[in-house]
């Protein structure tokens with residue numbers, strides 16, 4: 001099998017990359033993008049090498065090198081399977097649904113190229129079952145390409161749970177179990193015990209573009225260590241909340257301007273969504289959108305969600321609401337996650353209401369230390385990160401609240417909304 005490098009006659013490479021590839025029609029899509037190779041049982045080393053040269057990092061939150069995963073799956077024993085992770089359980093993120101709805105064939109091409117790279121013959125497209133609009137687009141797109149290739153696409157409708165998008169939970173659900181994290185290496189033994197490549201929707205769309213336009217083209221934007229563009233869901237106190245595509249390495253201020261600019265003086269910015277962390281006011285001016293820059297600040301680019309908190313809102317009230325929700329979303333399997341997150345949520349609620357005592361902040365910090373690293377998955381670590389960054393970015397407010405002084409910001413409409421869930425959690 002050889003790697004297709006020539007584009008269809010008259011094809012024009014889109015300027016604004018992912019969001020520029022705006023069509024749900026397969027015929028229109030094929031005017032720019034060639035048909036990916038037919039599935040075979042041999043992996044396509046040349047394509048993996050191209051992805052490696054491009055330096056593509058996963059856009060599902062962990063920024064893991066995509067080529068490394070492709071190699072691990074291609075080298076494992078058995079016929080691999082590809083899973084498109086479109087769960088997007090993160091309430092502050094809408095980039096995967098937006099991209100899938102605007103350019104489903106780019107995402108499915110990415111899955112097809114990835115399948116060719118690892119020697120897979122099946123793809124499972126996993127979407128949240130409540131997202132009927134994206135499911136409908138996916139169904140039509142899969143049907144449209146049925147005669148184009150022998151690659152099999154299946155849809156999986158996940159229950160709406162934050163942790164359902166964690167790759168072990170996703171694989172457990174596809175295998176007929178609950179959408180709860182488990183142990184094991186999915187790249188060796190995942191769906192039906194086969195080597196499984198789980199990649200995010202956006203990662204696969206970049207992969208398709210690298211396969212067609214090359215690694216040098218991909219590297220024209222972004223930084224040397226973190227190349228390419230990234231989709232950011234920008235919300236909170238901005239003029240035009242929504243999904244924007246920006247080069248990695250852009251200043252955080254420019255990302256906010258791409259969403260119409262801040263509508264209030266920002267007191268903090270939540271980076272990476274509810275699994276991310278707050279950047280405080282003094283960190284905002286110089287903040288740059290790369291993991292290399294953000295890591296020393298205790299933050300990562302994560303899923304690219306950026307929420308601006310204006311000065312009229314209360315960061316403690318916002319975080320308390322989110323931490324309460326995260327505690328309720330625990331998969332309920334590990335003691336530190338179940339009991340620890342519930343205690344943190346309760347402590348934060350009391351602090352936000354101004355009903356805490358002066359030892360509450362220290363207690364919250366201590367509980368965070370006790371929980372971190374003790375879950376079967378990293379879910380509770382995300383909640384601890386949010387807690388710590390709240391106590392740091394809102395340190396002065398936390399002291400005032402601990403003395404019973406509560407500002408009017410807590411009465412404002414929520415900036416960080418939380419989805420309503422039925423009392424009885426659905427895991428299947």
Ligand SMILES: Cc1cc2nc3c(=O)[nH]c(=O)nc-3n(C[C@H](O)[C@H](O)[C@H](O)COP(=O)(O)O)c2cc1C
Nearest residue numbers: 058059060061085087088089165166167199200203
């Ligand atoms: C609690 C939790 C929730 C996650 N939810 C998602 C999700 O909704 N979508 C996603 O692509 N990755 C999610 N991930 C990351 C996946 O486990 C996995 O790393 C990712 O799909 C890999 O894709 P990538 O290499 O393309 O980034 C989540 C991880 C954790 C710990």
Ligand code: SF4
Nearest residue numbers: 331333334337375377
């Ligand atoms: S740490 Fe929490 S979310 Fe992760 S497996 Fe354990 S109970 Fe579930």
